[in-house]
Amino acid sequence: MCEHAQNIYELRPVTITRTLPQIADHRLFQLKLDGGCTWEEFGHQPGQFIEVSVFGKGEAPISISSPPTRCDSLEICVRRAGKLTNALFEMGKGSRLHIRGPYGRGFPVDRLKGHKLLLVAGGLGLAPLRSLLLYVLDRRKDFDDLILMYGTNNPDNVLFKYELLSFFDRDDIKYLYSVDRDDDGIWKQYVGVVTGLFDRTTLSPSDTYAVLCGPPVMYRFVVERLLKLGFAKDHIYMSLERMMKCGVGKCGHCAIGNKYCCTDGPVFSLDEIEHIKEAI
Amino acid sequence: MKLIAKKDVPAVVDQWSKTYAVLAPSLQRNGECIFDTFDRATFTLEYRKPSMPPKSTYLPQSEAIFQVKDGGFIHSARHEKTMLFGIRACDHTGIRQARSFYSRDMDDVYHRCHAEDTLIVVHACSWPQNETCFCTTVHSGPYAKEGFDIQLFDMGTDFLVEAGSDTGRELIADAPFRAFDVDDASERLNRVKHMALNSIPIVSEVTDAMEILRAGGANETVWEHLGRKCITCGGCVYVCPTCTCFTVYDRVTSEGNGERVRAWDTCLYAGFTREASGHNPRASQALRLKRRHEHKLLYYNETDNQDALCGCVGCGRCSDYCPVHIGTIEVVKAIADHIY
Numbered sequence: 001m002c003e004h005a006q007n008i009y010e011l012r013p014v015t016i017t018r019t020l021p022q023i024a025d026h027r028l029f030q031l032k033l034d035g036g037c038t039w040e041e042f043g044h045q046p047g048q049f050i051e052v053s054v055f056g057k058g059e060a061p062i063s064i065s066s067p068p069t070r071c072d073s074l075e076i077c078v079r080r081a082g083k084l085t086n087a088l089f090e091m092g093k094g095s096r097l098h099i100r101g102p103y104g105r106g107f108p109v110d111r112l113k114g115h116k117l118l119l120v121a122g123g124l125g126l127a128p129l130r131s132l133l134l135y136v137l138d139r140r141k142d143f144d145d146l147i148l149m150y151g152t153n154n155p156d157n158v159l160f161k162y163e164l165l166s167f168f169d170r171d172d173i174k175y176l177y178s179v180d181r182d183d184d185g186i187w188k189q190y191v192g193v194v195t196g197l198f199d200r201t202t203l204s205p206s207d208t209y210a211v212l213c214g215p216p217v218m219y220r221f222v223v224e225r226l227l228k229l230g231f232a233k234d235h236i237y238m239s240l241e242r243m244m245k246c247g248v249g250k251c252g253h254c255a256i257g258n259k260y261c262c263t264d265g266p267v268f269s270l271d272e273i274e275h276i277k278e279a280i
Numbered sequence: 281m282k283l284i285a286k287k288d289v290p291a292v293v294d295q296w297s298k299t300y301a302v303l304a305p306s307l308q309r310n311g312e313c314i315f316d317t318f319d320r321a322t323f324t325l326e327y328r329k330p331s332m333p334p335k336s337t338y339l340p341q342s343e344a345i346f347q348v349k350d351g352g353f354i355h356s357a358r359h360e361k362t363m364l365f366g367i368r369a370c371d372h373t374g375i376r377q378a379r380s381f382y383s384r385d386m387d388d389v390y391h392r393c394h395a396e397d398t399l400i401v402v403h404a405c406s407w408p409q410n411e412t413c414f415c416t417t418v419h420s421g422p423y424a425k426e427g428f429d430i431q432l433f434d435m436g437t438d439f440l441v442e443a444g445s446d447t448g449r450e451l452i453a454d455a456p457f458r459a460f461d462v463d464d465a466s467e468r469l470n471r472v473k474h475m476a477l478n479s480i481p482i483v484s485e486v487t488d489a490m491e492i493l494r495a496g497g498a499n500e501t502v503w504e505h506l507g508r509k510c511i512t513c514g515g516c517v518y519v520c521p522t523c524t525c526f527t528v529y530d531r532v533t534s535e536g537n538g539e540r541v542r543a544w545d546t547c548l549y550a551g552f553t554r555e556a557s558g559h560n561p562r563a564s565q566a567l568r569l570k571r572r573h574e575h576k577l578l579y580y581n582e583t584d585n586q587d588a589l590c591g592c593v594g595c596g597r598c599s600d601y602c603p604v605h606i607g608t609i610e611v612v613k614a615i616a617d618h619i620y
Binding site: 006007008009010011055056057058059060079081082085098215216241242243245246248249250251252253255256257258263277278 | 345346348351353355381382384385386387388389497524525526527528529530532536538540542545547552553554555556557559561562567571574575578579582583
């Protein structure tokens with residue numbers, strides 16, 4: 001046994017307290033730390049992730065969907081995609097799994113304070129962005145105007161639907177939703193790609209921070225649009241996704257140029273990564 | 281500084297092997313030399329660059345991160361007092377670079393345990409080991425500057441012995457090590473160093489290629505051409521002293537029992553960056569090869585490279601063993617000379 005107490009690969013046991021189905025193959029898990037530890041002590045920030053472990057099925061990085069302002073449970077929104085996530089979907093309330101973390105550099109909350117915010121999410125990108133969204137809503141006075149743009153491919157794939165619908169009742173957040181396709185004609189909001197939402201609101205680029213989270217193709221178009229509107233490159237933040245293994249900057253899988261997505265990111269500003277060709 | 285007669289070395293290493301698990305040059309029946317557990321019968325001081333660098337002492341090809349017994353986790357790191365006897369300066373630099381990378385921000389406890397357990401005896405080179413050596417170009421050799429415990433310089437029938445640590449000093453304190461207290465001791469050592477430095481050719485294309493990469497990158501057709509040649513065997517990575525990427529997997533022996541293992545992996549494999557969604561940000565072999573070489577020649581320079589020029593230590597093994605001739609030497613020449 002090695003004497004060094006600090007082992008970055010050490011796992012912590014957690015218990016699933018609740019599972020909430022979202023859309024097909026997406027589920028929200030609420031977790032409790034075992035051994036009497038609290039999530040306050042865990043000390044996560046919006047935009048960070050944890051490594052989730054089920055022995056025999058492996059380990060996977062999963063972003064934290066809940067903000068540090070709501071520490072009664074930690075929430076992760078999981079898409080069933082691989083070995084580990086399939087195993088998670090077999091688990092229910094009371095099941096035990098293991099985690100490491102919190103890892104990564106999250107959203108620059110302190111920098112965003114006092115400014116207008118434009119949050120742009122695409123698909124499952126809402127899962128990490130929700131940690132920031134709820135943080136801002138819980139500390140609403142610390143921030144200026146808040147706009148949320150959320151695009152999915154069709155009306156059946158809207159995550160956190162009831163939570164998002166409740167925003168219609170609030171006047172301290174402007175919400176704009178889009179779907180790429182609406183074959184059944186049930187969508188009352190905008191139909192088209194998420195960049196189309198930019199025509200439906202006015203922004204003040206000089207004092208607004210844009211925070212994006214979505215699939216790679218979304219970044220390309222949204223960033224182009226933001227730059228055209230006059231957003232400064234250090235006012236555009238995005239959470240990048242890469243295949244991560246260790247979560248602590250050693251295994252090399254998530255390297256993006258001279259950066260490691262797991263430790264330098266996953267949140268980067270545009271001016272940090274624009275010179276790296278493979279970044280977005 | 282001390283001296284030791286070469287003929288006395290086997291007995292000394294034999295003695296050390298009672299305290300340390302000594303990995304030393306061992307002559308195989310096929311004439312090749314590998315680093316293996318010390319055995320006086322096969323031990324040799326006449327050896328060329330072994331095919332494998334000593335990185336597996338620090339990062340074993342596969343290693344348990346933790347054991348699982350009846351559903352419970354047991355974190356452990358293997359402890360064994362080890363001595364690397366006779367490694368070359370390029371490989372020593374590789375070890376130091378890897379150690380620095382593995383300890384930055386958050387220390388990797390397994391790598392650290394191996395490092396703390398390992399004593400290093402460097403055998404400085406007097407001449408190139410073969411035609412692919414270019415340590416003088418990247419400042420990783422032919423002799424070690426720091427971080428070693430003992431360093432040997434070839435002086436004909438004797439080795440000149442330099443201690444680099446307190447443990448090293450203790451190990452060479454007594455006979456058969458003898459004092460080297462002539463007036464011009466350091467001058468003589470410098471002469472040996474200069475002769476070695478001048479005997480190893482400079483590959484100017486390395487610095488040229490680095491400059492091109494810094495200035496915006498190589499012509500994409502270079503990578504496309506090399507990507508078409510690469511057969512994705514990963515051999516260059518496994519023989520590289522500074523390639524330290526790993527994958528993690530679970531080895532289950534029975535329900536609730538087994539171990540989580542990390543094992544060597546490489547950015548040259550398509551699955552290395554493929555995400556669960558199926559999306560792969562490095563979708564072609566050209567991009568993967570570009571990544572590997574840009575990491576060595578461009579990105580690594582911004583991190584701690586232990587006074588070497590870049591993340592390549594110039595051992596030349598990738599050029600020795602690549603079946604389709606796209607080792608670092610061939611790659612930097614393709615970049616610098618605008619071939620393809």
